[in-house]
Amino acid sequence: xxxxxxxxxxxxxxxxxxxxxxxxxxxxxxxxxxxxxxxxxxxxxxxxxxxxxxxxxxxxxxxxxxxxxxxxxxxxxxxxxxxxxxxxxxxxxxxxxxxxxxxxxxxxxxxxxxxxxxxxxxxxxxxxxxxxxxxxxxxxxxxxxxxxxxxxxxxxxxxxxxxxxxxxxxxxxxxxxxxxxxxxxxxxxxxxxxxxxxxxxxxxxxxxxxxxxxxxxxxxxxxxxxxxxxxxxxxxxxxxxxxxxxxxxxxxxxxxxxxxxxxxxxxxxxxxxxxxxxxxxxxxxxxxxxxxxxxxxxxxxxxxxxxxxxxxxxxxxxxxxxxxxxxxxxxxxxxxxxxxxxxxxxxxxxxxxxxxxxxxxxxxxxxxxxxxxxxxxxxxxxxxxxxxxxxxxxxxxxxxxxxxxxxxxxxxxxxxxxxxxxxxxxxxxxxxxxxxxxxxxxxxxxxxxxxxxxxxxxxxxxxxxxxx
Amino acid sequence: xxxxxxxxxxxxxxxxxxxxxxxxxxxxxxxxxxxxxxxxxxxxxxxxxxxxxxxxxxxxxxxxxxxxxxxxxxxxxxxxxxxxxxxxxxxxxxxxxxxxxxxxxxxxxxxxxxxxxxxxxxxxxxxxxxxxxxxxxxxxxxxxxxxxxxxxxxxxxxxxxxxxxxxxxxxxxxxxxxxxxxxxxxxxxxxxxxxxxxxxxxxxxxxxxxxxxxxxxxxxxxxxxxxxxxxxxxxxxxxxxxxxxxxxxxxxxxxxxxxxxxxxxxxxxxxxxxxxxxxxxxxxxxxxxxxxxxxxxxxxxxxxxxxxxxxxxxxxxxxxxxxxxxxxxxxxxxxxxxxxxxxxxxxxxxxxxxxxxxxxxxxxxxxxxxxxxxxxxxxxxxxxxxxxxxxxxxxxxxxxxxxxxxxxxxxxxxxxxxxxxxxxxxxxxxxxxxxxxxxxxxxxxxxxxxxxxxxxxxxxxxxxxxxx
Numbered sequence: 001x002x003x004x005x006x007x008x009x010x011x012x013x014x015x016x017x018x019x020x021x022x023x024x025x026x027x028x029x030x031x032x033x034x035x036x037x038x039x040x041x042x043x044x045x046x047x048x049x050x051x052x053x054x055x056x057x058x059x060x061x062x063x064x065x066x067x068x069x070x071x072x073x074x075x076x077x078x079x080x081x082x083x084x085x086x087x088x089x090x091x092x093x094x095x096x097x098x099x100x101x102x103x104x105x106x107x108x109x110x111x112x113x114x115x116x117x118x119x120x121x122x123x124x125x126x127x128x129x130x131x132x133x134x135x136x137x138x139x140x141x142x143x144x145x146x147x148x149x150x151x152x153x154x155x156x157x158x159x160x161x162x163x164x165x166x167x168x169x170x171x172x173x174x175x176x177x178x179x180x181x182x183x184x185x186x187x188x189x190x191x192x193x194x195x196x197x198x199x200x201x202x203x204x205x206x207x208x209x210x211x212x213x214x215x216x217x218x219x220x221x222x223x224x225x226x227x228x229x230x231x232x233x234x235x236x237x238x239x240x241x242x243x244x245x246x247x248x249x250x251x252x253x254x255x256x257x258x259x260x261x262x263x264x265x266x267x268x269x270x271x272x273x274x275x276x277x278x279x280x281x282x283x284x285x286x287x288x289x290x291x292x293x294x295x296x297x298x299x300x301x302x303x304x305x306x307x308x309x310x311x312x313x314x315x316x317x318x319x320x321x322x323x324x325x326x327x328x329x330x331x332x333x334x335x336x337x338x339x340x341x342x343x344x345x346x347x348x349x350x351x352x353x354x355x356x357x358x359x360x361x362x363x364x365x366x367x368x369x370x371x372x373x374x375x376x377x378x379x380x381x382x383x384x385x386x387x388x389x390x391x392x393x394x395x396x397x398x399x400x401x402x403x404x405x406x407x408x409x410x411x412x413x414x415x416x417x418x419x420x421x422x423x424x425x426x427x428x429x430x431x432x433x434x435x436x437x438x439x440x441x442x443x444x445x446x447x448x449x450x451x452x453x454x455x456x457x458x459x460x461x462x463x464x465x466x467x468x
Numbered sequence: 469x470x471x472x473x474x475x476x477x478x479x480x481x482x483x484x485x486x487x488x489x490x491x492x493x494x495x496x497x498x499x500x501x502x503x504x505x506x507x508x509x510x511x512x513x514x515x516x517x518x519x520x521x522x523x524x525x526x527x528x529x530x531x532x533x534x535x536x537x538x539x540x541x542x543x544x545x546x547x548x549x550x551x552x553x554x555x556x557x558x559x560x561x562x563x564x565x566x567x568x569x570x571x572x573x574x575x576x577x578x579x580x581x582x583x584x585x586x587x588x589x590x591x592x593x594x595x596x597x598x599x600x601x602x603x604x605x606x607x608x609x610x611x612x613x614x615x616x617x618x619x620x621x622x623x624x625x626x627x628x629x630x631x632x633x634x635x636x637x638x639x640x641x642x643x644x645x646x647x648x649x650x651x652x653x654x655x656x657x658x659x660x661x662x663x664x665x666x667x668x669x670x671x672x673x674x675x676x677x678x679x680x681x682x683x684x685x686x687x688x689x690x691x692x693x694x695x696x697x698x699x700x701x702x703x704x705x706x707x708x709x710x711x712x713x714x715x716x717x718x719x720x721x722x723x724x725x726x727x728x729x730x731x732x733x734x735x736x737x738x739x740x741x742x743x744x745x746x747x748x749x750x751x752x753x754x755x756x757x758x759x760x761x762x763x764x765x766x767x768x769x770x771x772x773x774x775x776x777x778x779x780x781x782x783x784x785x786x787x788x789x790x791x792x793x794x795x796x797x798x799x800x801x802x803x804x805x806x807x808x809x810x811x812x813x814x815x816x817x818x819x820x821x822x823x824x825x826x827x828x829x830x831x832x833x834x835x836x837x838x839x840x841x842x843x844x845x846x847x848x849x850x851x852x853x854x855x856x857x858x859x860x861x862x863x864x865x866x867x868x869x870x871x872x873x874x875x876x877x878x879x880x881x882x883x884x885x886x887x888x889x890x891x892x893x894x895x896x897x898x899x900x901x902x903x904x905x906x907x908x909x910x911x912x913x914x915x916x917x918x919x920x921x922x923x924x925x926x927x928x929x930x931x932x933x934x935x936x
Contacts, residue, residue, distance in 0.1 A: 035920070040920055040921050044863050045863060048864065049527050049528065049529035049530040050530070052527040052530040053533055055523060055524065056520040056521055056530075059516055059517050060539075061517035061538050061540075061542040061545075062516075062517040062518070062520040062521045062524075062538060064542060065535060066524065066534055067534075067535050068532075070529050070533065071528075071530075074528050074532060075528070075529030076529075078528040078529050082863065312919075313920045313921075314917050314925075315917060318915075318917045321914075341911075341915055347915060352916065354919040355919055364919070395512050395513060395516050395550070426919070427892065427893075427895040427896050427922055427924055428895050429922070429924065430918050430919070430924035431898035431899040431902050433918070434902045434906070434908060434916045437916040438908035438912050438916060440906035444809055444906050445902065445906070446789075447786075447815060447816045447905045448816070448901045448905040448906060449782050449783060449821070449901065450782060450898050451782055451824045451897055451898070452503070452782035452785075453509065454897070454898070456897065457782070
């Protein structure tokens with residue numbers, strides 16, 4: 001029994017079914033989940049057109065052919081197509097094609113191995129899971145408790161990825177990934193955007209230079225970036241007029257819409273967690289086989305955002321692959337390999353989580369930052385290189401601005417983290433992910449020759465810098 | 469003593485000097501070599517502008533802003549800048565900055581450890597090398613011995629990368645990397661291009677689908693691609709008129725210029741090879757420490773094209789790094805590690821050579837093709853995936869056409885070769901290079917999660933396909 005039909009739920013179900021277990025997915029909304037309709041897919045469909053245009057404008061000889069800006073209606077239609085028009089027909093067909101049953105409705109636990117589904121018609125179905133129940137109910141945007149929030153009718157990530165009209169002015173609250181991406185997207189579509197970040201820099205969990213370069217890129221695109229800006233309240237004096245966003249100790253921002261991208265909470269309310277001894281509203285705590293801790297009998301699993309292991313679609317799908325194999329192994333009394341990097345251990349969640357921010361410049365990182373590595377007690381050294389000094393980067397875009405950092409574990413001589421910032425670095429990241437997850441020794445990376453003149457040559461420069 | 473100041477010579481010299489050996493580079497032409505002036509740099513400067521424009525045209529919402537084509541003069545000026553105006557001042561400054569001596573002139577061996585340099589003024593210098601002489605004299609384009617070649621005044625790769633005017637019509641002879649790249653570049657600049665390839669497909673050393681997709685891309689760009697077309701002779705009846713390229717059993721091609729991209733020969737003529745028992749005009753045969761075989765005393769090294777190990781700038785630089793460390797180790801009686809992937813063994817030349825072809829679509833590969841792996845006696849399986857089915861690819865470009873292949877060594881469960889074709893795959897390649905050179909087991913690659921929605925997700929699809 002899988003509750004939640006987003007990417008983790010779908011992937012988990014496909015795999016347990018393929019291994020011979022009868023599998024049911026319960027979904028109360030759209031099969032395909034947040035990623036397909038209100039996150040990755042529509043946001044990247046909004047961000048790719050301005051990135052492609054900016055890339056062409058950055059190349060002498062090509063820029064002369066670029067006149068004017070985006071076709072806003074076409075971008076929005078493109079986004080609609082990538083969100084499948086907010087219809088889940090194709091995903092439902094896919095689930096059927098892999099022989100997984102779909103139950104529409106609200107699923108919740110009703111004691112050990114028991115799930116009750118409230119159907120859209122209000123009926124109730126009670127199901128018993130022989131082997132496992134997997135909770136894949138994701139996360140929801142949180143709104144801070146501020147005066148005037150209700151009358152402000154703020155956007156969450158859902159509205160920011162699905163809005164059909166470009167506001168004249170948009171205030172974005174939050175300097176994390178959703179905040180910077182949506183500020184970039186709506187600015188590119190013509191909105192006047194003010195980004196309010198509470199911290200002293202954008203993307204505070206990343207290497208410090210990332211937030212600096214992304215802020216610089218946003219400013220160049222015309223976004224007003226205000227760091228150290230704490231929102232104290234909101235007002236929308238005229239219901240059809242603009243919203244006033246009050247900022248502690250600073251000028252208020254007036255905008256047609258305000259987006260709050262300030263955090264997520266687990267999708268564990270109304271899930272019956274209390275019937276198995278857990279607390280509704282908490283994140284699920286899981287071991288590396290994705291089994292929920294604190295539940296006797298070991299029949300309850302979690303995958304995706306709801307586990308708070310790594311809140312990213314690809315990582316949720318990874319957890320689903322590992323969880324499905326663990327469920328199948330336990331169901332058939334196979335030996336479990338839950339040692340680090342074993343077949344049944346989601347070790348990458350702790351050691352090699354990749355993430356790309358699709359702003360201009362892009363940011364991409366995997367593994368630990370220097371600060372995180374130090375806090376983990378590792379003896380490390382950061383090796384930095386200016387991407388703008390790499391021939392492949394300068395060929396890619398005139399005046400290329402970017403930077404790379406590798407964090408070397410000096411005791412094991414392997415990389416524990418890598419970060420790139422710059423135009424087009426998104427596809428560079430997987431090289432680092434393989435190096436970090438593969439624990440490829442530096443002495444061997446020395447034999448992995450980057451092709452000239454690609455941007456990947458930064459790898460050679462990083463290794464040369466490390467070796468001195 | 470380093471003869472030849474292209475990238476391998478420069479890199480070798482920098483490293484032996486940094487290790488404390490007095491080092492001299494002898495260069496008869498431009499410091500920086502073929503790559504800087506007549507190959508990688510100018511060719512990529514020609515190819516990036518059309519690639520950037522094509523990428524923007526492929527994205528709904530962005531394409532509306534692209535009108536007309538390249539600014540030809542600006543592209544050529546951009547190319548000139550990347551070829552440093554065919555002046556080597558900056559490279560000479562760099563050599564000085566790393567304290568390497570430069571001797572302008574023609575260097576040649578004059579017996580063991582002895583080099584004679586004929587200076588531009590016609591003087592002669594005789595120098596003795598205490599530790600080593602390294603030959604880094606590269607390769608030259610070869611022209612087939614065909615009737616009428618002289619009167620045709622054909623382009624080689626040098627003219628194709630440095631020409632200052634766009635011919636109305638260009639015939640390109642040769643379906644290898646230089647042929648397809650230059651056909652793409654000059655077509656993008658407005659020339660009518662006919663590509664004549666003797667074989668039945670383009671890029672015959674690559675996986676078969678590569679030539680197919682690149683031919684399709686060239687045809688879409690308006691290049692007339694003729695395979696199985698053998699040139700039998702040339703005529704330029706009027707000295708200032710077009711050239712007639714006769715094709716065996718087919719229609720002749722009439723064009724303002726004809727480029728021959730049909731092969732390379734070693735830069736070993738007039739190099740005094742005969743004074744040390746080698747044959748002028750032969751490629752140098754080297755061991756994995758880059759020492760030339762068959763020369764008593766072990767003082768002669770080679771790096772770059774002249775060794776015929778892997779005719780690519782980045783691989784020549786890799787050889788230079790390995791050779792320099794070997795020279796220094798031997799000079800200081802350090803232990804040599806010439807075991808596979810050791811510090812002093814250029815193992816990647818045989819196992820993990822990466823290459824990118826900057827056409828549209830791009831092609832990128834590392835390691836062995838399926839055919840090569842089979843011929844090497846490996847028990848292998850090819851795993852293919854359609855890149856056009858990857859979300860990140862379809863977000864990158866509408867109607868994305870591309871393909872990926874991984875060649876799995878079934879006995880060791882590692883990848884021995886990977887090939888990608890498609891728009892923007894160039895930066896994807898280094899992930900494969902690390903996987904192949906790092907011999908990362910498939911079971912561990914399973915934990916290297918590609919970030920969604922990048923094109924790199926094709927990695928997950930390949931691994932899923934392999935695992936079934």
